[in-house]
Amino acid sequence: xxxxxxxxxxxxxxxxxxxxxxxxxxxxxxxxxxxxxxxxxxxxxxxxxxxxxxxxxxxxxxxxxxxxxxxxxxxxxxxxxxxxxxxxxxxxxxxxxxxxxxxxxxxxxxxxxxxxxxxxxxxxxxxxxxxxxxxxxxxxxxxxxxxxxxxxxxxxxxxxxxxxxxxxxxxxxxxxxxxxxxxxxxxxxxxxxxxxxxxxxxxxxxxxxxxxxxxxxxxxxxxxxxxxxxxxxxxxxxxxxxxxxxxxxxxxxxxxxxxxxxxxxxxxxxxxxxxxxxxxxxxxxxxxxxxxxxxxxxxxxxxxxxxxxxxxxxxxxxxxxxxxxxxxxxxxxxxxxxxxxxxxxxxxxxxxxxxxxxxxxxxxxxxxxxxxxxxxxxxxxxxxxxxxxxxxxxxxxxxxxxxxxxxxxxxxx
Amino acid sequence: xxxxxxxxxxxxxxxxxxxxxxxxxxxxxxxxxxxxxxxxxxxxxxxxxxxxxxxxxxxxxxxxxxxxxxxxxxxxxxxxxxxxxxxxxxxxxxxxxxxxxxxxxxxxxxxxxxxxxxxxxxxxxxxxxxxxxxxxxxxxxxxxxxxxxxxxxxxxxxxxxxxxxxxxxxxxxxxxxxxxxxxxxxxxxxxxxxxxxxxxxxxxxxxxxxxxxxxxxxxxxxxxx
Numbered sequence: 001x002x003x004x005x006x007x008x009x010x011x012x013x014x015x016x017x018x019x020x021x022x023x024x025x026x027x028x029x030x031x032x033x034x035x036x037x038x039x040x041x042x043x044x045x046x047x048x049x050x051x052x053x054x055x056x057x058x059x060x061x062x063x064x065x066x067x068x069x070x071x072x073x074x075x076x077x078x079x080x081x082x083x084x085x086x087x088x089x090x091x092x093x094x095x096x097x098x099x100x101x102x103x104x105x106x107x108x109x110x111x112x113x114x115x116x117x118x119x120x121x122x123x124x125x126x127x128x129x130x131x132x133x134x135x136x137x138x139x140x141x142x143x144x145x146x147x148x149x150x151x152x153x154x155x156x157x158x159x160x161x162x163x164x165x166x167x168x169x170x171x172x173x174x175x176x177x178x179x180x181x182x183x184x185x186x187x188x189x190x191x192x193x194x195x196x197x198x199x200x201x202x203x204x205x206x207x208x209x210x211x212x213x214x215x216x217x218x219x220x221x222x223x224x225x226x227x228x229x230x231x232x233x234x235x236x237x238x239x240x241x242x243x244x245x246x247x248x249x250x251x252x253x254x255x256x257x258x259x260x261x262x263x264x265x266x267x268x269x270x271x272x273x274x275x276x277x278x279x280x281x282x283x284x285x286x287x288x289x290x291x292x293x294x295x296x297x298x299x300x301x302x303x304x305x306x307x308x309x310x311x312x313x314x315x316x317x318x319x320x321x322x323x324x325x326x327x328x329x330x331x332x333x334x335x336x337x338x339x340x341x342x343x344x345x346x347x348x349x350x351x352x353x354x355x356x357x358x359x360x361x362x363x364x365x366x367x368x369x370x371x372x373x374x375x376x377x378x379x380x381x382x383x384x385x386x387x388x389x390x391x392x393x394x395x396x397x398x399x400x401x402x403x404x405x406x407x408x409x410x411x412x413x
Numbered sequence: 414x415x416x417x418x419x420x421x422x423x424x425x426x427x428x429x430x431x432x433x434x435x436x437x438x439x440x441x442x443x444x445x446x447x448x449x450x451x452x453x454x455x456x457x458x459x460x461x462x463x464x465x466x467x468x469x470x471x472x473x474x475x476x477x478x479x480x481x482x483x484x485x486x487x488x489x490x491x492x493x494x495x496x497x498x499x500x501x502x503x504x505x506x507x508x509x510x511x512x513x514x515x516x517x518x519x520x521x522x523x524x525x526x527x528x529x530x531x532x533x534x535x536x537x538x539x540x541x542x543x544x545x546x547x548x549x550x551x552x553x554x555x556x557x558x559x560x561x562x563x564x565x566x567x568x569x570x571x572x573x574x575x576x577x578x579x580x581x582x583x584x585x586x587x588x589x590x591x592x593x594x595x596x597x598x599x600x601x602x603x604x605x606x607x608x609x610x611x612x613x614x615x616x617x618x619x620x621x622x623x624x625x626x627x628x629x630x631x632x633x634x635x636x637x638x
């Protein structure tokens with residue numbers, strides 16, 4: 001057998017494996033996906049919000065935090081990272097309006113990353129729990145109350161909520177909404193095997209003692225939330241996810257913003273892989289599953305892209321030579337033979353895998369339906385699967401380039 | 414609570430293994446279906462080959478039984494029809510072969526067809542000798558094993574060029590494609606006997622050799638009337 005079909009079959013095997021894994025996890029746990037554990041007691045909580053040039057959203061974020069119905073919420077620290085716009089002015093106005101509840105902070109100098117502002121804000125927190133939310137994210141009023149019950153278990157160091165999309169107006173935003181919904185669903189499924197690999201920015205609450213003990217966020221990391229999660233796994237702490245605790249987040253409306261965001265995510269992912277590479281395939285969830293899963297999800301598409309380019313270049317050269325010689329011999333460049341397509345078994349396998357992906361996505365949206373995306377249609381899902389996900393590997397190439405050159409940043413300096 | 418959680422994680426972790434077992438099973442079933450699907454094509458080619466082999470044997474028997482007393486008109490007609498038939502089957506075999514991904518059994522089928530075409534070539538020469546060369550043999554010797562991309566396309570154009578010649582000349586010529594790089598004595602003999610030094614080569618009436626791309630008209634003029 002040639003090498004290409006072997007790669008193709010290996011690619012399919014990995015894809016089928018993860019699909020089956022998720023399906024099995026879903027079947028086993030479908031009854032309790034949205035369960036919320038009862039609180040044993042009210043634990044004190046502070047929320048920290050990093051902010052840089054967010055004058056448009058920060059007011060709404062503060063408003064949504066003020067609506068949180070959790071009685072243990074003591075203070076909300078809004079940390080401005082020396083914004084160039086009016087963000088800090090708005091924050092101070094809220095601090096004046098809600099003295100003691102809203103605390104306006106500003107970093108001594110621009111840290112250039114969300115982790116810097118978060119760590120700065122964390123210095124002031126003395127409550128049992130510390131929560132973080134992004135300046136463009138809006139937790140539902142009951143989100144925190146639903147999360148806190150998970151901290152009954154002493155091993156739980158972090159609990160995250162479900163992040164869904166707030167702005168679902170344009171087609172591009174709707175595609176991201178599908179993505180966020182499927183990610184939330186599958187992330188919850190990973191929870192059942194203690195394999196949550198990220199405690200994301202829109203809403204995660206940590207046990208303050210553990211957060212400080214493991215060393216807070218690593219400010220050198222572009223995806224500090226992934227890195228901290230892996231550190232928690234390394235130290236044997238548990239992460240939980242509450243699918244019912246919803247935070248709506250603003251997603252990029254323009255392709256360029258989205259592209260930059262994904263580059264940042266990819267570069268951050270690569271940084272994490274580099275930092276933790278020595279744990280790969282070692283005993284424990286980090287080495288045995290999280291790292292291989294994360295690496296596979298980053299690089300599987302890239303492998304597909306390489307195969308695509310290889311086949312594309314072959315096809316291009318074929319056309320070039322065939323056309324060249326056809327001109328010399330004065331024969332037809334296109335004949336009926338060209339339309340006589342004989343499909344290979346791999347074509348059928350590919351179609352089967354695509355259908356599996358489609359059913360999986362539709363089913364996932366169905367599971368989450370009560371919370372979002374009631375109006376998604378099959379066309380959106382088709383574009384999501386065929387176009388949107390296909391762009392990912394293309395973004396991986398400049399990400400690797402940036403990572404290799406070491407020139408990356410949040411662009412917030 | 415803590416104990417329950419640990420227990421739950423432990424029991425859930427078997428999902429990794431269960432998923433792997435199920436994936437292996439589904440994958441194995443998929444590959445088996447793939448092999449079966451490809452074997453259907455092999456079966457189809459097998460039947461066509463057997464029919465072609467029978468026709469060839471029939472022609473050889475007729476030729477041997479009635480040596481010197483052969484009805485030239487019928488023999489030529491049968492020979493040309495047979496040539497056309499195995500030529501179109503060769504194109505189908507090539508398509509199937511290009512679409513074969515899991516098994517390589519069609520390669521063997523290809524070798525068998527090539528040997529059959531060598532026999533056919535020999536038979537055509539015999540008929541030509543007996544019937545005063547009233548048709549032309551055009552043998553197309555090409556590289557079968559791992560041709561470069563450039564060569565593959567050159568050969569495809571050679572093939573198209575010959576197809577055009579055949580369309581123009583109809584029953585006046587028999588077109589016989591043979592893989593020239595097969596490790597068979599009969600093929601090696603042809604290569605040696607006709608001093609073929611380069612692939613692809615078009616051998617017209619066992620005399621003229623074409624190794625460079627030219628127009629169908631030019632090939633036509635080399636074939637003669």
